[in-house]
Amino acid sequence: xxxxxxxxxxxxxxxxxxxxxxxxxxxxxxxxxxxxxxxxxxxxxxxxxxxxxxxxxxxxxxxxxxxxxxxxxxxxxxxxxxxxxxxxxxxxxxxxxxxxxxxxxxxxxxxxxxxxxxxxxxxxxxxxxxxxxxxxxxxxxxxxxxxxxxxxxxxxxxxxxxxxxxxxxxxxxxxxxxxxxxxxxxxxxxxxxxxxxxxxxxxxxxxxxxxxxxxxxxxxxxxxxxxxxxxxxxxxxxxxxxxxxxxxxxxxxxxxxxxxxxxxxxxxxx
Amino acid sequence: xxxxxxxxxxxxxxxxxxxxxxxxxxxxxxxxxxxxxxxxxxxxxxxxxxxxxxxxxxxxxxxxxxxxxxxxxxxxxxxxxxxxxxxxxxxxxxxxxxxxxxxxxxxxxxxxxxxxxxxxxxxxxxxxxxxxxxxxxxxxxxxxxxxxxxxxxxxxxxxxxxxxxxxxxxxxxxxxxxxxxxxxxxxxxxxxxxxxxxxxxxxxxxxxxxxxxxxxxxxxxxxxxxxxxxxxxxxxxxxxxxxxxxxxxx
Numbered sequence: 001x002x003x004x005x006x007x008x009x010x011x012x013x014x015x016x017x018x019x020x021x022x023x024x025x026x027x028x029x030x031x032x033x034x035x036x037x038x039x040x041x042x043x044x045x046x047x048x049x050x051x052x053x054x055x056x057x058x059x060x061x062x063x064x065x066x067x068x069x070x071x072x073x074x075x076x077x078x079x080x081x082x083x084x085x086x087x088x089x090x091x092x093x094x095x096x097x098x099x100x101x102x103x104x105x106x107x108x109x110x111x112x113x114x115x116x117x118x119x120x121x122x123x124x125x126x127x128x129x130x131x132x133x134x135x136x137x138x139x140x141x142x143x144x145x146x147x148x149x150x151x152x153x154x155x156x157x158x159x160x161x162x163x164x165x166x167x168x169x170x171x172x173x174x175x176x177x178x179x180x181x182x183x184x185x186x187x188x189x190x191x192x193x194x195x196x197x198x199x200x201x202x203x204x205x206x207x208x209x210x211x212x213x214x215x216x217x218x219x220x221x222x223x224x225x226x227x228x229x230x231x232x233x234x235x236x237x238x239x240x241x242x243x244x245x246x247x248x249x250x251x252x253x254x255x256x257x258x259x260x261x262x263x264x265x266x267x268x269x270x
Numbered sequence: 271x272x273x274x275x276x277x278x279x280x281x282x283x284x285x286x287x288x289x290x291x292x293x294x295x296x297x298x299x300x301x302x303x304x305x306x307x308x309x310x311x312x313x314x315x316x317x318x319x320x321x322x323x324x325x326x327x328x329x330x331x332x333x334x335x336x337x338x339x340x341x342x343x344x345x346x347x348x349x350x351x352x353x354x355x356x357x358x359x360x361x362x363x364x365x366x367x368x369x370x371x372x373x374x375x376x377x378x379x380x381x382x383x384x385x386x387x388x389x390x391x392x393x394x395x396x397x398x399x400x401x402x403x404x405x406x407x408x409x410x411x412x413x414x415x416x417x418x419x420x421x422x423x424x425x426x427x428x429x430x431x432x433x434x435x436x437x438x439x440x441x442x443x444x445x446x447x448x449x450x451x452x453x454x455x456x457x458x459x460x461x462x463x464x465x466x467x468x469x470x471x472x473x474x475x476x477x478x479x480x481x482x483x484x485x486x487x488x489x490x491x492x493x494x495x496x497x498x499x500x501x502x503x504x505x506x507x508x509x510x511x512x513x514x515x516x517x518x519x520x
Contacts (some may be wrong), residue, residue, distance in 0.1 A: 149423055154440040158421025200460075204419050204438050 010152030012123030022228035026243030051224025064101030209242025311353035
């Protein structure tokens with residue numbers, strides 16, 4: 001059984017691509033066969049975060065247009081055996097995507113026996129975002145702890161429950177999960193940021209993970225190594241937990257409190 | 271080329287929307303053009319800005335009989351001479367249907383149904399039309415129940431009946447009913463009850479954070495929530511022309 005998971009948010013810059021890359025790595029590291037697809041046609045980013053930008057020959061639009069086979073376009077990850085990337089086209093725009101085209105590619109991946117297909121959605125609610133979510137079985141909605149991101153996520157959740165293949169065919173709808181990123185416990189404590197509880201209450205959904213704000217995320221993006229692969233990072237641990245919860249494990253949420261600083265750190269700053 | 275097509279898609283030539291506009295109705299008690307003109311000019315004189323060039327719908331229901339086309343032409347002429355513009359027939363009574371074609375006036379769905387039998391109307395009686403509750407629907411029309419959250423940007427409308435939402439209503443969402451609106455959860459968006467003019471409709475919610483509440487066209491926007499209502503179970507109703515709010519269960 002293949003599961004199609006869309007990573008979406010409505011708002012831009014909240015961490016969709018970072019999340020797609022890390023969750024894809026996390027699932028693949030657990031032995032699942034994973035394909036991660038960049039739906040952001042014209043603003044190709046996933047390949048950079050995954051560190052395979054120099055190996056992109058054919059892209060998603062090429063496959064849809066029949067310029068190449070899916071096998072030719074799938075980029076095999078160098079770190080994890082079972083992970084594949086399908087890059088977006090940088091020279092085209094979102095109109096290059098069609099419902100039939102996307103369906104064809106997904107069907108082929110399903111026939112190929114992938115366990116998970118992650119769809120990295122572009123920001124917004126237009127065609128690219130619509131097609132990224134349309135065939136999804138599950139959705140990971142990435143939220144930052146601030147009001148505009150929460151509002152946009154609410155909008156996206158509305159679309160997930162009305163404008164998807166599952167909702168249209170009455171298959172029980174898309175299963176929705178919230179993933180909080182850029183969570184800063186100190187600023188939450190100071191009342192500058194919304195808390196997990198606030199966001200859960202407003203959106204009425206359970207949280208699959210809380211990723212703390214961390215400089216490791218930017219460093220990982222620049223290095224082209226998904227942050228989940230950085231063993232020393234709290235963000236990596238949080239993403240690993242989220243992957244485990246996605247697979248049905250029950251784990252308590254971590255990193256909701258400010259880390260206790262040691263005696264010396266308190267004495268000498270740092 | 272594709273780029274042109276894309277641009278065309280961005281700027282459509284027209285938009286089709288469903289919306290409600292306020293419309294004055296002229297209830298016809300007699301087809302005597304002289305009497306109509308006298309009375310209308312009197313009324314128009316009291317508020318000339320309001321009535322001049324105002325679109326009106328003619329409601330022949332109160333006549334209690336089918337007027338002839340010629341009679342109606344006389345009525346329309348009188349209404350026009352008083353400064354108003356008849357644009358349609360209120361579609362309540364069956365007689366209106368027969369007149370629609372020959373008079374070339376569209377039938378407009380009723381806003382507030384008011385068709386008392388003609389004999390009950392003594393010519394000496396008051397003619398002011400009291401707002402009367404719309405009869406909601408044929409009996410047995412249960413409320414429309416919505417069990418999922420109504421998210422930002424979504425809109426739910428219960429035509430001719432109550433709307434019950436057993437989940438939350440997000441900011442920027444709209445819940446609309448011709449009857450009452452019940453929200454068993456947080457109401458953060460807009461609630462519109464009595465969308466077709468039922469002044470007895472109410473809005474109920476379990477947790478009040480609404481952006482806007484409207485009943486029968488009377489609305490209030492909440493830029494800041496009154497502290498005694500914020501987050502509390504609240505009901506709203508129409509008291510005359512005033513929209514009132516009250517905590518439930520205190």
